[in-house]
Amino acid sequence: MTAPRRVLCLCGSLRRVSSNRAALEAARQLAPASLELAMYDGLATLPLFNPDDERDPLPPSVLALREAVGQADALLIACPEYAHGVPGAFKNLLDWLVGSLEFPGKPVLLLNASARGSYHAQEALAEILRTMSAELLSTQPFPVALPGAGCTTEQILVSTERCAELRVALGHLAAELA
Template identity: 70%
Template sequence: MTVLPRRRVLCLSGSLRRVSANTAVLEAARVLAPPSLELVLHDGLAALPWFNPDDERDPLPAPVAALREAVGTCDALLIACPEYAHGVPGAFKNALDWLVGGLEFPGKPVALINASGRGSHHAQDALVEILRTMSATVLDDVSGTVPLPGVGCEPAWILGQPALREALSALLARLDRALAQA
């Protein structure tokens, strides 16, 4: 029997809300992930200090070092990010800014989940531009929309909706295939 290696996927939610549709979709993805993928949710974005290039020295602030280590030890990233004022939320952009100066991020495969059921695309478009500028390998064929109702959405509710389970499972299967071919 051949045992396939398990690939580690770091999940980043662009929302700091306690009850967030973006975090919920990533938590639901962890439940639905095929055995060959280990999805790990990073929950330290709220602890990051505001980006200041003067602070990019040894030692890095502990939350920054933890984020960079998590990125460095994963095989890919799965990002679900909301849209605020037609853009990427400031706290999430701050997290990305902290990754620019590290060696862990360039070339990293990244898949995106758009959890908005209202057709929001400005933040997704901006996020793709930012990620490509940071030398990520954006997996356009993997990324997709899992339309959620918004605030208050829980992982159990997502998992109880056949169409959402199917959309999320299909996205994860595409991610699994893309990483297996890499």
């Protein structure tokens, strides 16, 4: 048996009780044996991106981010939409990866964990990722129709429909990485 493929989960929200984080945590619990999902928890620790700071040595939190991305076989991203766009903190994370050697060509799968089916941020995020030379594993984000802001992992896991949506996304991810 081959080792599971490592997938780094990136949540675009800083909220303590985040629906996007809950979707990623549920995905972690539902992942097939061929995938090992790990959460990245350093979004709030990243300094504001400044190209002048992109030199040796990099801030420790940026080094940790780049190392985590470099060790991952793929990224699974769930990002909310704020004012029809990508949240500033998550865009900051992506800006720190633009000049990295770890990111270009990285396989990425997007989850759209929204009750309303937001699409503005999803389109913007896909464009940013394409510009950064990500390998988007699907032309569209995989929808996970969560009940709304602040839902929990447990609420997702007790929903047959939400689990089925996550399993479809994870199945696609596993097949693409096989």
